[in-house]
Amino acid sequence: MFKAQQxxxxxxxRDNLAVQIQxxxxxxxxxxxxxxxxxxxxxxxxxxxxxxxxxxxxSGKTTLLTLAGALRRLQEGSLRVLGQELVGLGDxxxxxxxxxxxxxxxxxxxxESLTASQNVEMAVELTGDFASKRQQAVAxxxxxxLDDRVDYKPQSLSGGQKQRVAIAxxxxxxxxxxxxxxxxAALDKKSGxxxxxxxxxxxxxxxxxxxxxxxxxxxxxxxxxIINLVDGRLExxxxxxxxxxxxxxxxxxxxxxxxxxx
Amino acid sequence: MLKxxxxxxxxxxxxxxxxxxxxxxxxxAVLLMFMFNGFxxxxxxxxxxxxxxxxxxxxxxxxxxxxxxxxxxxxxxxLYQARAFAGVQNAYAVYISEVNWKNPENRKSRxxxxxxxxxxEPVLNIPEIDTHRQALKLPETALMDTQxxxxxxxxxxxxxxxLADRQIRLVGTFTMGTDFASGNGNLLMSxxxxxxxxxxxxxEEAERSFATVDVGVVKLDPGTNINRIVKTLQENLPNDxxxxxxxxxxxxxxxxxxxWQENTNIGFVFSLLTSMGFFVGIILVxxxxxxxxxxxWAEYATLKAMGYRNGYLLGxxxxxxxxxxxxxxxxxxxVSQLLYTAAGNATGLFFQMTPERVMNLLIATFIMCLLxxxxxxxxxxxxxxxxxx
Numbered sequence: 001m002f003k004a005q006q007x008x009x010x011x012x013x014r015d016n017l018a019v020q021i022q023x024x025x026x027x028x029x030x031x032x033x034x035x036x037x038x039x040x041x042x043x044x045x046x047x048x049x050x051x052x053x054x055x056x057x058x059s060g061k062t063t064l065l066t067l068a069g070a071l072r073r074l075q076e077g078s079l080r081v082l083g084q085e086l087v088g089l090g091d092x093x094x095x096x097x098x099x100x101x102x103x104x105x106x107x108x109x110x111x112e113s114l115t116a117s118q119n120v121e122m123a124v125e126l127t128g129d130f131a132s133k134r135q136q137a138v139a140x141x142x143x144x145x146l147d148d149r150v151d152y153k154p155q156s157l158s159g160g161q162k163q164r165v166a167i168a169x170x171x172x173x174x175x176x177x178x179x180x181x182x183x184x185a186a187l188d189k190k191s192g193x194x195x196x197x198x199x200x201x202x203x204x205x206x207x208x209x210x211x212x213x214x215x216x217x218x219x220x221x222x223x224x225x226i227i228n229l230v231d232g233r234l235e236x237x238x239x240x241x242x243x244x245x246x247x248x249x250x251x252x253x254x255x256x257x258x259x260x261x262x
Numbered sequence: 263m264l265k266x267x268x269x270x271x272x273x274x275x276x277x278x279x280x281x282x283x284x285x286x287x288x289x290x291a292v293l294l295m296f297m298f299n300g301f302x303x304x305x306x307x308x309x310x311x312x313x314x315x316x317x318x319x320x321x322x323x324x325x326x327x328x329x330x331x332x333x334x335x336x337x338x339x340x341l342y343q344a345r346a347f348a349g350v351q352n353a354y355a356v357y358i359s360e361v362n363w364k365n366p367e368n369r370k371s372r373x374x375x376x377x378x379x380x381x382x383e384p385v386l387n388i389p390e391i392d393t394h395r396q397a398l399k400l401p402e403t404a405l406m407d408t409q410x411x412x413x414x415x416x417x418x419x420x421x422x423x424x425l426a427d428r429q430i431r432l433v434g435t436f437t438m439g440t441d442f443a444s445g446n447g448n449l450l451m452s453x454x455x456x457x458x459x460x461x462x463x464x465x466e467e468a469e470r471s472f473a474t475v476d477v478g479v480v481k482l483d484p485g486t487n488i489n490r491i492v493k494t495l496q497e498n499l500p501n502d503x504x505x506x507x508x509x510x511x512x513x514x515x516x517x518x519x520x521x522w523q524e525n526t527n528i529g530f531v532f533s534l535l536t537s538m539g540f541f542v543g544i545i546l547v548x549x550x551x552x553x554x555x556x557x558x559w560a561e562y563a564t565l566k567a568m569g570y571r572n573g574y575l576l577g578x579x580x581x582x583x584x585x586x587x588x589x590x591x592x593x594x595x596x597v598s599q600l601l602y603t604a605a606g607n608a609t610g611l612f613f614q615m616t617p618e619r620v621m622n623l624l625i626a627t628f629i630m631c632l633l634x635x636x637x638x639x640x641x642x643x644x645x646x647x648x649x650x651x
Contacts, residue, residue: 066648071648105651
C-alpha cells in the first residue's frame with residue numbers, strides 16, 4: 001500500500017500543507033525515567049484532507065494529536081502547523097497557533113452554566129468579534145441541526161446534541177485544521193454517524209484539514225487517508241481503499257520509513 | 263452587544279443552592295470580623311461617651327488623673343483663675359463619685375457612677391438635663407442612664423431607691439452608656455444634691471465638697487484660638503492641673519482612648535480574633551473557588567486549548583472572588599448591624615458602625631477574597647490542556 005503512485009496523489013507543495021512533521025521523537029518523563037513514545041515520525045497532511053489516525057491504545061496517537069495542536073512542546077524533530085514552525089516558539093505564540101485550530105474532545109467539555117449558544121460564543125470572543133458573535137454561533141449551530149436548541153443549557157441536551165455543540169464551538173471560527181480525539185466514542189451509532197457526516201461536509205465546504213483519532217471502524221469511510229500508529233511508529237499510511245484492500249505483510253517488510261517522507 | 267459572556271458570574275450562580283451556601287460562608291466570615299472589630303471599638307468608644315458630652319473646648323483635670331478611672335480631684339480655685347483669661351467665657355465644674363445604688367427590686371447593692379453639675383449651667387450636652395432642670399433642683403433627685411446594666415433594676419422616672427444608704431428618687435432618664443469607670447450605670451444629679459450624698463459619708467469615705475472638682479470644662483468665646491488658650495492656661499495655672507484641648511490629636515478625648523489602647527489587652531485580643539475571622543474567610547472562599555475550578559477543570563482546560571490565555575482564566579477566578587466578597591459582604595453587614603444593636607442593649611456598651619469602619623472591613627473582605635483567589639488560581643494555571651485529550 002505504500003506504492004509510489006499512491007503517494008503521489010498527496011504530493012503537494014510545501015505551502016499546501018496543513019501539518020508537516022519531520023523526524024519527530026517524543027519522550028515522556030525526564031532523565032532515567034524518560035520513556036520514548038513516538039519514534040521518528042515523519043508525516044505530511046495536505047490541506048483539505050480528512051485523515052484518520054488509528055492504532056492500538058498506548059501507541060501514541062493522542063500524543064501526536066496534542067503535539068500537532070501545539071498543546072505540547074516538541075523535543076526532537078520539526079513540526080510545522082499551518083505554515084508555522086512550532087519548534088522554539090514561546091507560550092504566547094503557541095496560544096496564537098491554537099486559535100487557528102479546532103479541537104474536538106472525546107468528552108464535550110461544555111460549561112453547564114452557559115447555553116449552547118454562549119458556549120459557542122466563547123470561541124467567537126477569541127477573535128474579538130463581539131458584535132456578531134451571537135449570529136455566528138447561531139449560524140454554526142443551525143448548520144449542525146441545532147437551530148431549535150440554541151438557548152438550551154447542556155443538561156437539557158442529549159449526548160449527541162452536546163457533542164454537536166462542542167463541534168460547533170470547534171468550527172465556528174472556521175479553523176484551517178481540526179483535531180478530533182474519539183469524537184464518536186461517547187455516542188450511539190446514529191449520533192456518531194451524524195457527527196462524522198457533519199465533519200465531512202464542513203471539511204469539504206471549508207476546505208479544512210481534519211486529523212481524527214478513532215477506534216470506531218464504522219466511520220472509517222469518511223477518511224481520505226488512514227494512518228496506523230503502532231508502538232509509537234508509523235505502521236502504515238494509505239488511502240481508504242488501500243487500507244481496506246490491505247496487502248500481504250510480505251510486501252511490506254522491505255519498505256523503510258524513509259519512503260514516506262515527502 | 264459588545265459584551266463578553268460573564269463566565270465568572272454564570273459559573274458562580276449556576277448552582278443556586280451552592281451559590282447561596284457560598285454567600286452564607288463569606289457572610290459569616292464578614293460577620294465574625296464585624297463582631298470582633300465591633301467589640302474592640304465598642305470598648306474604646308464607650309470610654310469616650312462622657313468626654314464627648316462635655317460642653318467646652320478645653321478640659322482641666324488633676325495632673326495625676328491619667329484616665330477617668332483615677333479618683334483625683336483638683337481645687338475649684340483653678341476654674342476661677344481660668345475665668346480670668348481673655349477668651350475664656352466660662353469654666354464649669356463636674357463632680358464625679360462612685361457609690362452604691364440599691365436595686366429597688368432585689369435590694370442588692372451595685373456600684374454606679376454619680377456625675378454632678380450645676381443644672382443652671384450648660385456643662386454637658388445632654389438635652390434631658392434641660393427637660394428635668396426644675397426636678398433636678400429638688401433635694402434627693404437624679405436622672406439615670408437608660409443604658410445602665412440590668413443589675414440596677416428598673417430605670418424610669420418615679421423609681422425610689424437608696425443611693426449611699428440615703429433615699430433617692432429618679433425624676434427622669436437620659437441616654438449615655440456604660441464604660442469601665444461607670445460600674446453598672448450612670449446617675450446624673452445637681453451639685454447641691456451631690457453635697458447631700460457625698461459631703462459626709464462616714465469615717466472611711468473621702469469627704470467631698472465644692473472645694474474640689476473632678477473635671478473642669480472651659481467654654482471659650484466663639485472664634486478663639488483653642489491651642490493658644492491651652493498654652494496660656496497651662497503656663498499660668500499652677501502645675502497641679504493639666505490643661506488639654508477636648509478634641510484634636512493631643513486632646514483629652516484621644517488621650518483617654520490612647521490610655522485604654524496602651525494599657526489594656528483589648529486591642530491585641532480583638533485584633534487577633536478579627537484576623538482569625540479573616541483567615542477563616544480566606545479558607546472558606548478558597549474552598550469555594552477551588553471547588554469551582556476543580557469541577558470545571560476540563561472546561562477550563564478546553565478554553566486553554568482553544569486559545570484562551572492564563573490571564574483570562576485568572577481574571578475569571580478573581581472576578582468570582584470579587585463577586586463573592588461584595589455579595590457576601592451585604593448579608594454580613596446587615597446581620598452585624600442587628601447583632602450590634604442586640605449586643606449594645608445587653609452590655610450598655612456603645613456599638614457604632616461608622617462608614618469608615620464599614621469601608622475598612624469591606625476592603626479587608628476584598629483582600630480576603632483576592633488572596634483566596636490568588637491561591638485557587640494556581641490550580642487553573644497548572645491546568646494542562648494536553649491532558650483533556
